[in-house]
Amino acid sequence: MIPTYPLHITNHSSVKPINCNIYNMTSPPALKDTNLFKPIKVGSIELQNRLAFAPTTRFRNTDDFIATNLIKKHYTDRAENNGGLLITEATFVSPQAGLYPNGPMIQTNQQAEAWKQVVDAVHSKGTCIAMQLWHLGRAANAKTLKEHGVPYLAPSAEYFDKDRKKVAIESENELREFTIDEVNQIIEDFKQGAINAIDVSGFDFVEIHSAHMYTLAQFIDIASNHRTDEYGGSIENRTRLALEVVDALIDAVGADKVGIRISPYATFQGGSGAESKLMHPIAQYAYLYSELERRGREGKRLAYVHSVEPRVALGVDVEDSPEYSTEWVRQIWKGVLIRAGGYLHQPNYEKLIRDVSLDDRTLIGVSRYYTSNPDLVHRLKNGLELTKYDRNTFYTGGNYGYNTWGKYGEVAKGMDSNNAKLETLSLV
Template sequence: MAQDILFRPLQLGALALDHRVVMAPLTRMRAQQPGDVPHELNATYYGQRASKGGLLISEATDINPFTKGYVRVPGIYTPKQIYGWRKVTSAVHAKGGFIVNQIWHVGRVSHTSLQPDGALPVAPSAIPAPGEGFDANGNSVPYEIPQALTLGKIAAIRDDFVQAALNAREAGFDGVEIHGANGYLIDQFLHDGSNQRTDAYGGSIENRARFLLEIVDAVVARIGADRVGVRLSPWSGILGMQDSSGVALWKYVIAALGQRRIAYLHLIEPRADFTNDEKPLDMEAPDVAALFKQAFDGPVISAGGFLPDTAAAAVATGNSDAIAFGRPFIANPDLPARIRNGWPLNRHDRATFYGGAAEGYTDYPFMSAAAQRAHAAP
């Protein structure tokens, strides 16, 4: 089967994977309240999706209380949160799997009602994201004009990323993925449409990349390069991201990450729209794995609208080393087994993606033994 290529071993830094079917980071908004604490339901969800030698990337996790952009998103900054995450990592490790913690700061994609002190969200510059977001009650509200970060606050956020990485290791995670994608704070620094600073963190490509690279260097210094990944989304345009530098920005950033010999680079292909199930893939969009694999010169995980056959084809090119699946992993807790055996996939229910309890979270069926036998029958 063509999909067999997805089941070859792969070394990602310190992690020796048995296969290349990765679970993408997926915001599900089911942390226990109060305190945004991971709990037994989350442990069940991740444990269901774990497989021997397989990698799961956790949902984006707040590094401090001021990071918060959405309700019921878990954190990694309090003792209770660390303890809660231990339940999750233990469930994954019991299945022989690996799990890394995606750590983020949403920046301007927040609202005063979500901030502990009722202050404005922060960003590289006082430029609001276009359109509407959500307040603490789930109401749609226009994005506010954020506060431009001072140099002192930039340094403090960098330190919070480091502490989050240390907390993640204490919680049993096998590493961390630094979220530099999808229009959140690090991405806001990278793009000149959202970053119009005139100091060392704005202007040139090198300056706009400084925030990301300082965070990576600081985290690497504490937990090791072989346990650090970075996620980027070149040309996504999400949440108002735009840049005048084109390919030059991404070549610089990705080459700089490659020089640091981190465990992996996680690239989101801009052809897919993860907010819409009906919109077809944009086949005219750049193939970022093909463009930047050589610049990184290390393992690349690709994400963005992949199915088993297209995932296998992407790995066969050599531009992608592993494929991260989102919606298929939501609906198929046994996704690696289904792909390996050619079993049919469950369909996801978008209405249950965010918030709620077990429905649409831990109640998707595994392939039954009877169905497995029926599928294998001649």
């Protein structure tokens, strides 16, 4: 059973009411006649539309990193009348992958069985679901790791900011470089996580998190990888671990069940970005896309590649960001491509309509407006206004700001009399 005991969550007397303002868009277009609402085959599965719920980090799990019924309801609500693809929040493949309090994990049978209930509920609505597999590296919290007896590891002993270094020193868990044995363990942890997700939980796909300067991206990026062994130096060496994880998962669960997320232009958590004086993202990442395409031509084509657009830095739109062409990604990778990043923030969804219409193999990934619009598919299809999300509730615990959003025409539940004691919420 999914646990039903209370989580440690924010005292909601100090939380601002949910912002239920309708997104300020004049007569949003109905997208029902666009490519977004045409079926597409992903791996061996046909989706009914081309909208994906991009991975959205949340902390609604138990202290033992087990999914709760809050999570089950969250994904089930967004699976109703959908038919597309939901991708879970990033999920730790093991304690050694790094830990955030109340994040999800897929290592133990109990964790996998809890996720199975989520998957079964989503499938009952006719929608598909993928699990994103996560390894943190230097992005982890040294103090939390110390409390669980886990060392603080990265490709190289290079902190990305002073705060992380300060916490590591104070916790007596300073950052050090992965040994070769520990690098091999990363591969094994991803492999076992994929097996648990597909064979036990019943997910349709697993998505390798190789974006936003977590472990695999830290190995790829020249700014964070100063190794001199077979995992450092050249582009081929720095990309080696990501491709070894890809190959291990292909062997374990099949290429048609594997996706990978990549953010070539990310500057979050110390990423090089397009303005880097060390190496341009096209130079760093074209090799990775090329190797994925080579595998596809050899009969091991991944279900999809998930690319983050340069106009977004993690979950935040970049103000006045330069326009970088990502056409090179489409030129290299010829399989199914999920493109994510700020697509619902442009007037009349102009970039969304343009990009989903460029070919017959593109999906559009969105996340922030999926948090505040459980019926997002219905709204986009029929040209209905969107409810603005509330960033203040993204990383709090409990139900508030998570499952309290209404469908179109409904009033968000928020802090009404039926939800006044959320700090002792029974996870139903």
